[in-house]
Amino acid sequence: MLAEEDLAKVPKGLSLREYYAQIYNWYMKNKDKILIKLAHKSKNDPYITCYYELMKVIPAPNEATMEDIAVICREVVAGLMEWAYHEEDENGVKMGAYAHYILDTFFDGFHGELARDLSRKSKLYEYCMTECLDRIRKD
Numbered sequence: 001m002l003a004e005e006d007l008a009k010v011p012k013g014l015s016l017r018e019y020y021a022q023i024y025n026w027y028m029k030n031k032d033k034i035l036i037k038l039a040h041k042s043k044n045d046p047y048i049t050c051y052y053e054l055m056k057v058i059p060a061p062n063e064a065t066m067e068d069i070a071v072i073c074r075e076v077v078a079g080l081m082e083w084a085y086h087e088e089d090e091n092g093v094k095m096g097a098y099a100h101y102i103l104d105t106f107f108d109g110f111h112g113e114l115a116r117d118l119s120r121k122s123k124l125y126e127y128c129m130t131e132c133l134d135r136i137r138k139d
Helices: 004-008 016-037 046-057 066-078 095-106 113-121 129-138
Strands: none
Touching: 004 095, 016 046, 016 066, 016 095, 046 129, 066 095, 066 113
16 A cells, blocks of 8 residues: 555656656566565566566557556556565656556546456456466466
8 A cells, every 4th residue: 555645756747658658667677676576486486477478568658558558557556566566766656656646547546447448458468467377377
């Protein structure tokens, strides 16, 4: 859970793609930090495997659709990218704060029907936590 102070640190007035770029750039630069944060898990752990599959296909800000941005933000809040929820960028803004801000400002919140529906329409949906873990368990 984020504190109000965390949400207040999110800069105001950026475009959807500019906010998404903050998340995208941080994860691209720090994608292997998961191995430190989750050092108690094997590199072959299904969660880590699925996370890296998602990182291979995550679209750059200029290529991301509304659907892609919705699914990525939902994964930051409660999915494969959640491990970095409280990690801060160079401006002291947490990844979770960016994700919640995007979902609340441009969509209808994490639990909103619009955010869920758009997420399901993204080409990334098959890579999200539930879908990927179900696929791995079947193999």
